[in-house]
Amino acid sequence: xxxxxxxxxxxxxxxxxxxxxxxxxxxxxxxxxxxxxxxxxxxxxxxxxxxxxxxxxxxxxxxxxxxxxxxxxxxxxxxxxxxxxxxxxxxxxxxxxxxxxxxxxxxxxxxxxxxxxxxxxxxxxxxxxxxxxxxxxxxxxxxxxxxxxxxxxxxxxxxxxxxxxxxxxxxxxxxxxxxxxxxxxxxxxxxxxxxxxxxxxxxxxxxxxxxxxxxxxxxxxxxxxxxxxxxxxxxxxxxxxxxxxxxxxxxxxxxxxxxxxxxxxxxxxxxxxxxxxxxxxxxxxxxxxxxxxxxxxxxxxxxxxxxxxxxxxxxxxxxxxxx
Amino acid sequence: xxxxxxxxxxxxxxxxxxxxxxxxxxxxxxxxxxxxxxxxxxxxxxxxxxxxxxxxxxxxxxxx
Numbered sequence: 001x002x003x004x005x006x007x008x009x010x011x012x013x014x015x016x017x018x019x020x021x022x023x024x025x026x027x028x029x030x031x032x033x034x035x036x037x038x039x040x041x042x043x044x045x046x047x048x049x050x051x052x053x054x055x056x057x058x059x060x061x062x063x064x065x066x067x068x069x070x071x072x073x074x075x076x077x078x079x080x081x082x083x084x085x086x087x088x089x090x091x092x093x094x095x096x097x098x099x100x101x102x103x104x105x106x107x108x109x110x111x112x113x114x115x116x117x118x119x120x121x122x123x124x125x126x127x128x129x130x131x132x133x134x135x136x137x138x139x140x141x142x143x144x145x146x147x148x149x150x151x152x153x154x155x156x157x158x159x160x161x162x163x164x165x166x167x168x169x170x171x172x173x174x175x176x177x178x179x180x181x182x183x184x185x186x187x188x189x190x191x192x193x194x195x196x197x198x199x200x201x202x203x204x205x206x207x208x209x210x211x212x213x214x215x216x217x218x219x220x221x222x223x224x225x226x227x228x229x230x231x232x233x234x235x236x237x238x239x240x241x242x243x244x245x246x247x248x249x250x251x252x253x254x255x256x257x258x259x260x261x262x263x264x265x266x267x268x269x270x271x272x273x274x275x276x277x278x279x280x281x282x283x284x285x286x287x288x289x290x291x292x293x294x295x296x297x298x299x300x301x302x303x304x305x306x307x308x309x310x311x312x313x314x315x316x317x318x319x320x321x322x323x
Numbered sequence: 324x325x326x327x328x329x330x331x332x333x334x335x336x337x338x339x340x341x342x343x344x345x346x347x348x349x350x351x352x353x354x355x356x357x358x359x360x361x362x363x364x365x366x367x368x369x370x371x372x373x374x375x376x377x378x379x380x381x382x383x384x385x386x387x
Protein backbone atom coordinates (compact mmCIF):
# COMPACT_ATOMS: atom_id res chain seq x y z
CA UNK A 1 0.00 0.00 0.00
CA UNK A 2 1.32 3.44 -0.93
CA UNK A 3 1.68 6.06 1.81
CA UNK A 4 1.71 9.81 1.44
CA UNK A 5 4.07 11.89 3.54
CA UNK A 6 2.52 15.24 4.43
CA UNK A 7 5.52 16.69 6.24
CA UNK A 8 6.79 18.98 3.50
CA UNK A 9 5.28 20.67 0.44
CA UNK A 10 6.47 17.83 -1.78
CA UNK A 11 3.72 15.51 -0.43
CA UNK A 12 5.57 12.44 -1.68
CA UNK A 13 3.47 9.39 -2.44
CA UNK A 14 5.81 6.57 -1.45
CA UNK A 15 5.55 3.03 -2.78
CA UNK A 16 6.29 0.07 -0.48
CA UNK A 17 10.03 -0.35 0.04
CA UNK A 18 10.80 3.09 -1.38
CA UNK A 19 11.66 6.43 0.16
CA UNK A 20 10.41 9.96 -0.36
CA UNK A 21 12.36 12.66 -2.15
CA UNK A 22 14.34 13.27 1.06
CA UNK A 23 15.66 9.65 1.07
CA UNK A 24 14.99 9.17 4.79
CA UNK A 25 11.21 8.77 5.05
CA UNK A 26 10.44 5.25 3.95
CA UNK A 27 7.33 3.16 3.30
CA UNK A 28 7.82 -0.12 5.17
CA UNK A 29 4.82 -2.38 4.55
CA UNK A 30 2.45 0.57 4.46
CA UNK A 31 3.99 2.28 7.51
CA UNK A 32 5.77 5.61 7.13
CA UNK A 33 9.12 5.33 8.90
CA UNK A 34 11.77 7.92 9.69
CA UNK A 35 14.83 5.73 9.24
CA UNK A 36 17.34 8.24 10.63
CA UNK A 37 15.44 8.74 13.92
CA UNK A 38 18.07 8.39 16.66
CA UNK A 39 20.92 7.99 14.17
CA UNK A 40 22.77 11.27 13.55
CA UNK A 41 25.74 11.19 11.17
CA UNK A 42 27.30 14.38 12.54
CA UNK A 43 27.63 15.53 16.17
CA UNK A 44 29.91 18.47 16.89
CA UNK A 45 30.38 21.48 19.13
CA UNK A 46 30.38 24.70 17.07
CA UNK A 47 30.46 28.39 17.90
CA UNK A 48 26.85 29.61 17.66
CA UNK A 49 27.98 32.31 15.22
CA UNK A 50 28.76 29.58 12.66
CA UNK A 51 25.07 28.70 12.21
CA UNK A 52 24.92 31.74 11.41
CA UNK A 53 23.27 33.32 14.46
CA UNK A 54 24.58 36.64 15.73
CA UNK A 55 21.72 37.60 18.05
CA UNK A 56 21.44 34.39 20.05
CA UNK A 57 23.64 33.70 23.10
CA UNK A 58 26.73 35.24 21.43
CA UNK A 59 30.07 33.69 22.20
CA UNK A 60 28.60 30.38 23.36
CA UNK A 61 29.08 26.86 22.01
CA UNK A 62 26.21 24.92 20.52
CA UNK A 63 25.92 21.14 20.17
CA UNK A 64 25.19 20.59 16.48
CA UNK A 65 23.63 17.44 15.10
CA UNK A 66 22.44 16.19 11.73
CA UNK A 67 21.23 13.02 10.10
CA UNK A 68 21.67 12.39 6.38
CA UNK A 69 18.97 13.49 3.90
CA UNK A 70 17.39 16.68 2.65
CA UNK A 71 14.18 17.64 0.86
CA UNK A 72 16.00 20.19 -1.30
CA UNK A 73 18.61 19.28 -3.88
CA UNK A 74 20.48 22.53 -4.41
CA UNK A 75 23.04 22.32 -7.18
CA UNK A 76 25.34 24.48 -5.05
CA UNK A 77 24.88 22.51 -1.80
CA UNK A 78 27.83 23.05 0.50
CA UNK A 79 27.09 19.92 2.54
CA UNK A 80 26.07 17.62 -0.30
CA UNK A 81 28.21 14.71 0.95
CA UNK A 82 25.90 14.37 3.93
CA UNK A 83 22.65 15.96 2.71
CA UNK A 84 22.43 14.00 -0.54
CA UNK A 85 23.54 10.67 0.91
CA UNK A 86 21.35 7.58 1.10
CA UNK A 87 20.99 6.25 4.65
CA UNK A 88 22.09 2.81 3.37
CA UNK A 89 25.48 4.32 2.46
CA UNK A 90 25.84 6.42 5.60
CA UNK A 91 27.77 5.98 8.81
CA UNK A 92 25.89 7.11 11.91
CA UNK A 93 25.89 7.04 15.71
CA UNK A 94 23.14 5.64 17.89
CA UNK A 95 21.92 8.59 19.97
CA UNK A 96 18.46 8.84 21.52
CA UNK A 97 16.97 12.28 22.20
CA UNK A 98 18.00 11.81 25.85
CA UNK A 99 21.57 11.02 24.74
CA UNK A 100 21.70 14.23 22.69
CA UNK A 101 20.65 16.27 25.70
CA UNK A 102 23.24 14.47 27.85
CA UNK A 103 25.92 15.25 25.24
CA UNK A 104 24.98 18.94 25.26
CA UNK A 105 25.30 19.02 29.04
CA UNK A 106 28.57 17.10 28.99
CA UNK A 107 30.02 19.59 26.48
CA UNK A 108 28.65 22.56 28.51
CA UNK A 109 26.53 23.77 25.59
CA UNK A 110 23.48 25.86 26.56
CA UNK A 111 21.76 25.04 23.27
CA UNK A 112 21.37 22.40 20.56
CA UNK A 113 21.35 23.06 16.80
CA UNK A 114 19.58 20.81 14.33
CA UNK A 115 21.65 21.70 11.33
CA UNK A 116 24.10 20.80 8.48
CA UNK A 117 21.43 18.96 6.41
CA UNK A 118 17.82 19.94 7.14
CA UNK A 119 15.98 19.24 10.38
CA UNK A 120 12.70 19.23 8.43
CA UNK A 121 13.42 15.73 7.13
CA UNK A 122 14.43 14.30 10.51
CA UNK A 123 11.44 16.08 11.98
CA UNK A 124 10.34 13.54 14.61
CA UNK A 125 13.88 13.19 15.97
CA UNK A 126 14.21 16.97 16.11
CA UNK A 127 10.84 17.40 17.82
CA UNK A 128 11.44 14.75 20.47
CA UNK A 129 14.96 16.03 21.18
CA UNK A 130 13.69 19.62 21.41
CA UNK A 131 11.11 18.53 23.98
CA UNK A 132 13.76 16.77 26.10
CA UNK A 133 16.15 19.69 25.74
CA UNK A 134 13.52 22.18 26.84
CA UNK A 135 12.75 20.05 29.89
CA UNK A 136 16.46 20.09 30.71
CA UNK A 137 16.65 23.91 30.43
CA UNK A 138 18.49 23.94 27.10
CA UNK A 139 17.56 26.03 24.08
CA UNK A 140 16.84 24.74 20.57
CA UNK A 141 17.93 26.16 17.23
CA UNK A 142 16.91 25.09 13.72
CA UNK A 143 19.24 25.79 10.81
CA UNK A 144 17.01 25.18 7.84
CA UNK A 145 15.89 25.92 4.32
CA UNK A 146 12.38 26.27 5.74
CA UNK A 147 10.67 23.76 3.46
CA UNK A 148 8.12 22.36 5.86
CA UNK A 149 4.32 22.37 5.98
CA UNK A 150 2.61 24.65 8.44
CA UNK A 151 0.97 22.12 10.83
CA UNK A 152 4.27 20.35 11.71
CA UNK A 153 6.04 23.70 11.82
CA UNK A 154 3.54 25.06 14.35
CA UNK A 155 4.00 22.00 16.54
CA UNK A 156 7.79 22.35 16.39
CA UNK A 157 7.74 26.07 17.15
CA UNK A 158 6.30 25.32 20.58
CA UNK A 159 9.71 24.00 21.65
CA UNK A 160 12.11 25.95 19.41
CA UNK A 161 13.84 29.14 20.50
CA UNK A 162 15.51 30.31 17.29
CA UNK A 163 15.65 29.53 13.60
CA UNK A 164 18.06 30.69 10.97
CA UNK A 165 16.47 30.25 7.57
CA UNK A 166 18.51 30.10 4.40
CA UNK A 167 16.47 32.18 1.97
CA UNK A 168 18.04 31.11 -1.32
CA UNK A 169 16.56 33.84 -3.51
CA UNK A 170 13.36 35.83 -3.97
CA UNK A 171 12.59 33.89 -7.12
CA UNK A 172 10.36 30.85 -7.49
CA UNK A 173 12.21 30.03 -10.70
CA UNK A 174 15.49 29.92 -8.78
CA UNK A 175 13.95 27.53 -6.23
CA UNK A 176 12.56 25.27 -8.96
CA UNK A 177 15.64 25.20 -11.15
CA UNK A 178 18.46 25.25 -8.59
CA UNK A 179 16.88 23.68 -5.48
CA UNK A 180 14.02 21.49 -6.80
CA UNK A 181 11.61 23.27 -4.49
CA UNK A 182 9.35 26.35 -4.43
CA UNK A 183 9.60 29.75 -2.80
CA UNK A 184 6.19 30.34 -1.17
CA UNK A 185 6.43 27.69 1.61
CA UNK A 186 9.82 29.09 2.68
CA UNK A 187 8.42 32.61 3.04
CA UNK A 188 5.44 31.24 4.96
CA UNK A 189 7.78 29.30 7.27
CA UNK A 190 9.57 32.48 8.32
CA UNK A 191 6.37 34.48 8.83
CA UNK A 192 4.77 31.69 10.89
CA UNK A 193 7.88 31.12 13.02
CA UNK A 194 8.20 34.83 13.75
CA UNK A 195 4.48 35.15 14.55
CA UNK A 196 4.83 32.32 17.08
CA UNK A 197 7.56 34.17 18.98
CA UNK A 198 10.54 32.26 17.63
CA UNK A 199 13.73 34.32 17.15
CA UNK A 200 14.33 34.45 13.37
CA UNK A 201 17.52 35.22 11.46
CA UNK A 202 17.96 34.80 7.71
CA UNK A 203 20.87 34.08 5.45
CA UNK A 204 21.32 34.42 1.71
CA UNK A 205 24.11 32.74 -0.21
CA UNK A 206 25.03 35.18 -2.96
CA UNK A 207 25.90 33.18 -6.11
CA UNK A 208 27.52 35.02 -9.03
CA UNK A 209 25.21 35.34 -12.07
CA UNK A 210 22.30 33.54 -10.34
CA UNK A 211 21.02 35.78 -7.54
CA UNK A 212 23.59 38.57 -7.23
CA UNK A 213 21.88 41.35 -9.19
CA UNK A 214 21.18 44.49 -7.21
CA UNK A 215 17.44 44.15 -7.88
CA UNK A 216 17.52 40.54 -6.58
CA UNK A 217 19.16 41.66 -3.35
CA UNK A 218 16.82 44.66 -2.99
CA UNK A 219 13.70 42.49 -3.48
CA UNK A 220 14.88 40.06 -0.80
CA UNK A 221 15.64 42.86 1.67
CA UNK A 222 12.32 44.59 1.06
CA UNK A 223 10.43 41.35 1.66
CA UNK A 224 12.27 40.78 4.95
CA UNK A 225 11.62 44.33 6.10
CA UNK A 226 7.92 44.24 5.20
CA UNK A 227 7.15 40.73 6.45
CA UNK A 228 9.58 39.99 9.28
CA UNK A 229 10.55 43.49 10.40
CA UNK A 230 13.64 45.65 10.08
CA UNK A 231 15.10 44.10 13.25
CA UNK A 232 15.52 40.69 11.57
CA UNK A 233 19.23 39.93 11.15
CA UNK A 234 20.31 39.10 7.59
CA UNK A 235 23.57 37.32 6.74
CA UNK A 236 24.92 37.57 3.19
CA UNK A 237 27.20 34.59 2.64
CA UNK A 238 29.92 34.17 0.06
CA UNK A 239 29.60 31.27 -2.38
CA UNK A 240 32.43 28.86 -3.16
CA UNK A 241 32.31 26.50 -6.17
CA UNK A 242 30.77 23.26 -4.88
CA UNK A 243 28.98 20.09 -5.91
CA UNK A 244 27.29 20.66 -9.30
CA UNK A 245 28.20 24.31 -9.50
CA UNK A 246 31.94 24.20 -9.81
CA UNK A 247 31.85 26.24 -12.99
CA UNK A 248 30.93 29.46 -11.19
CA UNK A 249 33.50 31.71 -9.47
CA UNK A 250 33.46 32.54 -5.75
CA UNK A 251 31.45 35.60 -4.76
CA UNK A 252 33.68 38.70 -4.89
CA UNK A 253 33.94 40.53 -1.58
CA UNK A 254 32.79 43.70 -3.38
CA UNK A 255 29.45 42.02 -4.26
CA UNK A 256 28.85 41.13 -0.62
CA UNK A 257 29.79 44.64 0.49
CA UNK A 258 27.33 46.06 -2.06
CA UNK A 259 24.61 43.67 -0.89
CA UNK A 260 25.14 44.84 2.67
CA UNK A 261 24.98 48.47 1.56
CA UNK A 262 21.67 47.85 -0.27
CA UNK A 263 20.15 46.08 2.75
CA UNK A 264 21.11 48.91 5.09
CA UNK A 265 19.80 51.54 2.65
CA UNK A 266 16.46 49.68 2.51
CA UNK A 267 16.26 49.88 6.28
CA UNK A 268 17.40 46.56 7.71
CA UNK A 269 19.10 47.15 11.04
CA UNK A 270 21.42 44.15 11.33
CA UNK A 271 23.20 43.06 8.17
CA UNK A 272 26.21 40.75 8.23
CA UNK A 273 28.65 39.28 5.75
CA UNK A 274 29.89 35.73 6.18
CA UNK A 275 32.46 33.42 4.55
CA UNK A 276 34.47 36.53 3.65
CA UNK A 277 36.14 38.92 6.09
CA UNK A 278 34.97 42.51 5.61
CA UNK A 279 35.55 45.45 7.97
CA UNK A 280 32.49 45.65 10.24
CA UNK A 281 30.96 42.70 8.31
CA UNK A 282 30.41 40.65 11.47
CA UNK A 283 29.99 43.40 14.07
CA UNK A 284 26.64 44.26 15.62
CA UNK A 285 25.93 47.98 15.60
CA UNK A 286 23.25 49.65 17.67
CA UNK A 287 20.69 50.87 15.10
CA UNK A 288 19.94 53.96 17.18
CA UNK A 289 23.42 55.36 17.93
CA UNK A 290 25.59 53.25 15.57
CA UNK A 291 27.94 52.18 18.35
CA UNK A 292 29.49 48.71 17.99
CA UNK A 293 27.86 46.59 20.70
CA UNK A 294 29.29 43.20 19.69
CA UNK A 295 32.64 42.90 17.96
CA UNK A 296 33.48 39.73 16.01
CA UNK A 297 36.14 38.39 13.69
CA UNK A 298 34.57 35.66 11.59
CA UNK A 299 32.83 33.27 13.98
CA UNK A 300 34.74 34.48 17.04
CA UNK A 301 33.23 37.09 19.33
CA UNK A 302 35.91 39.34 20.80
CA UNK A 303 33.80 41.85 22.72
CA UNK A 304 30.20 42.05 23.93
CA UNK A 305 29.21 45.32 25.54
CA UNK A 306 25.46 44.71 25.64
CA UNK A 307 23.84 45.31 29.00
CA UNK A 308 20.83 43.05 29.46
CA UNK A 309 20.32 43.06 25.70
CA UNK A 310 20.53 46.85 25.42
CA UNK A 311 23.07 49.28 24.01
CA UNK A 312 25.30 50.58 26.83
CA UNK A 313 25.39 54.01 25.18
CA UNK A 314 21.79 54.89 24.24
CA UNK A 315 20.05 52.03 26.14
CA UNK A 316 18.25 51.02 22.93
CA UNK A 317 16.98 47.44 22.99
CA UNK A 318 18.73 45.11 20.54
CA UNK A 319 16.61 42.31 19.02
CA UNK A 320 17.77 38.88 20.14
CA UNK A 321 17.99 36.21 22.82
CA UNK A 322 20.88 37.22 25.03
CA UNK A 323 20.67 34.90 28.04
CA UNK B 324 -43.12 35.97 -9.15
CA UNK B 325 -44.78 32.75 -8.01
CA UNK B 326 -42.83 29.97 -6.39
CA UNK B 327 -43.97 26.43 -5.53
CA UNK B 328 -43.68 25.10 -1.99
CA UNK B 329 -41.21 22.42 -3.11
CA UNK B 330 -39.00 25.00 -4.79
CA UNK B 331 -39.17 27.28 -1.77
CA UNK B 332 -38.13 24.43 0.54
CA UNK B 333 -35.20 23.53 -1.75
CA UNK B 334 -34.10 27.14 -1.76
CA UNK B 335 -34.15 27.31 2.04
CA UNK B 336 -32.19 24.05 2.38
CA UNK B 337 -29.61 25.18 -0.20
CA UNK B 338 -29.07 28.52 1.54
CA UNK B 339 -28.70 26.75 4.90
CA UNK B 340 -26.12 24.30 3.53
CA UNK B 341 -24.11 27.05 1.86
CA UNK B 342 -24.20 29.18 5.03
CA UNK B 343 -22.90 26.34 7.19
CA UNK B 344 -20.19 25.50 4.66
CA UNK B 345 -19.10 29.12 4.33
CA UNK B 346 -19.24 29.72 8.07
CA UNK B 347 -17.05 26.72 8.86
CA UNK B 348 -14.25 27.83 6.54
CA UNK B 349 -12.46 30.20 8.96
CA UNK B 350 -12.82 27.68 11.78
CA UNK B 351 -11.29 24.97 9.65
CA UNK B 352 -8.44 27.27 8.75
CA UNK B 353 -7.78 28.26 12.37
CA UNK B 354 -7.69 24.71 13.69
CA UNK B 355 -4.18 23.31 13.42
CA UNK B 356 -4.35 20.31 11.12
CA UNK B 357 -2.48 17.28 12.27
CA UNK B 358 0.02 15.63 10.06
CA UNK B 359 0.98 11.97 9.94
CA UNK B 360 3.99 11.42 12.17
CA UNK B 361 6.48 8.84 10.91
CA UNK B 362 7.47 6.05 13.26
CA UNK B 363 11.09 5.39 14.03
CA UNK B 364 12.85 2.40 12.50
CA UNK B 365 14.26 -0.29 14.82
CA UNK B 366 17.60 -0.42 13.00
CA UNK B 367 19.65 2.03 10.96
CA UNK B 368 19.97 0.88 7.34
CA UNK B 369 23.60 2.08 7.12
CA UNK B 370 26.65 1.42 9.29
CA UNK B 371 26.87 2.37 12.98
CA UNK B 372 29.98 3.33 14.92
CA UNK B 373 30.61 4.58 18.45
CA UNK B 374 30.65 8.31 19.14
CA UNK B 375 34.08 9.57 20.23
CA UNK B 376 34.23 12.47 22.66
CA UNK B 377 37.19 14.04 20.83
CA UNK B 378 35.20 14.05 17.60
CA UNK B 379 32.26 15.79 19.24
CA UNK B 380 34.50 18.53 20.63
CA UNK B 381 35.90 19.13 17.18
CA UNK B 382 34.12 21.89 15.22
CA UNK B 383 31.99 20.44 12.40
CA UNK B 384 33.49 20.58 8.91
CA UNK B 385 30.02 21.16 7.50
CA UNK B 386 28.49 24.57 6.84
CA UNK B 387 25.84 25.71 9.28
